[in-house]
Amino acid sequence: MKKLILFAAISTLLSCDSATKEEKTKIKVGATMLSMQNEFIVNISDEMEKKADELGIELILVDAEHSPLKQIEQVESFISQKVDVIIMNPCEVEASSPGVTKALAAKIPIVNVNSATSTAPTAFVGSDDRESGRIAMKYIAEKLGGKGNVVMIHGFMGQAAQIQREEGAKEILKQYPDLKLIANQTAEWDRAKGMDLMQNWIQSYGTKINAVFAHNDEMGLGAVKALQAAGMKDKVVVVSIDAIQDGLQAVKNGSLDATVFQNAQQQGAGAIETALKLAKKEVVEKEVMIPFQLVTQSNISEFLK
Template sequence: MKRIIFYSFSLLIASFLTSCNQSSSGENGEKKLTVGVSMLSMQNEFIVNVHDEIEKKAKESDVELITVDAERSALKQIEQVESFIAQGVDAIIMNPCEVEASSPAVTKALAANIPIINVNSETTAKPSAFIGSDDVESARIAMKFIAEKLNGKGNVLMMHGYMGQAAQIKREQGAREVLKQYPGLKLIAHQTAEWDRAKAMALMENWIQSYGNTINAVFAQNDEMGMGAVKALTDAGLKDKVVVVSIDAIPDALQAVQKGTLNATVFQNAEQQGAQAIETAIKIAKGQSYEKETLIPFQLVTKENLAKFMK
């Protein structure tokens, strides 16, 4: 009944939101905090790693979690957030599918006086808080490594993530910034493989047919695609001649760096992103002070410094 009253008179009692949420803090035998979580895709290893940490910290804090998979659909994600609002959750964590198309979800949550935290990816609509990393920086690091490996000259291919998602837009931006600094580097083709290993392998096979021995480097905007590119190049007997760099430092990629099949990856801290997202959600729901933006640095991973990233 409390929830019905809350939504019916939300304009009148918005100022009491904090105290309402504190009453469901899970302490002294009271009702637990409930947090709704909508993830971009639970088929993506990095996203699963982020979620695993959210789940772990939620258990430690005695928070009830309702997790749903948006399956890369912004429309589905908006519907999921609408469902969270209807359920009267205390806070929402969203891993946005798209910058523009997922924005209405943020607007709807805020209109219902429910705090919403974007994790890992951004929306045009400003959420209560953002936890992630500067994706422009990650691509600058990756492309700079390629430029140095090739001594500033060569033909480069770029595999995009899911088009329209913040990471895809910003990683392209960062890569192109570095390419401008090296006139000898030519971007001969770029296309999306939608963060997917199998799609990346198929795309790389097509590029090998088109460009063959003229390919000098591949920048894949995430490790799943990087691993797909490595497989296709290895099968074609070209891997030793082509520099491949990707982003995220998932376990498969770290092993590939160790073997020498992947030249480098850029570490993105899934654990910190997940942990800080749920910690921020709890703080806002309890009316405590919190950071509106938390940016976790990226780090280049090569054979030389691999040991500190291996678990």
């Protein structure tokens, strides 16, 4: 009986010791995300959590709430927690860059996901936002026969997606001299603000507006609502980016002419896979670029869940 008790006690000690070792060896990743109020960012975060669970990684995920200052503080917190890798979904190109600098100075690898900073991270996983701007504006140019007036709704000013989507769109506009950009302003990725801005433009320009390019679906759907209320939607082409579920449904029912699919699943999972390789000191690609795809009624069935 004593032998059995002793054996059980030793087994318990060994299993506790094993669990402690496992806790110590478990890779810890800290991730700071632009905003958990943004559906596309939530989609990326969900995929990160799913992949981290699958790979046995401890993921600490926090919301920067659109604040670069808060994001930098979160990076500092991750450094003090001695995480193995940091993932950052930057709030802004310039203002979030000190977070990258601090991580690298602490000798902690940092992966930017979805959005860029002026300071180069250890690795980047995302897409070339210029490409999405080119795809969207090319579609508008073709629908309008290369002639007409366009308004552009920006995301948060200073964020990589906003800067690059504008650049891509303007590359195409240069190729069509009869396609005029008559107004452009930010609606900060927000549906309600997109609707308010579109209402203001309808009052200012009325039927002069032939097309709307919104930097994301949320703002595009807001613009659609304003155009529908004014009885103008049938005469105005509206294109946006991200292909969130509401955006895809709007393409299916014809209220949104097109959206540009951005792959949240590949971005989120790719960021975690890259972080794991870095934690194991394996070689990683400096940039993992995931292509965008145009979504219209002709191929909507490929994207709707």
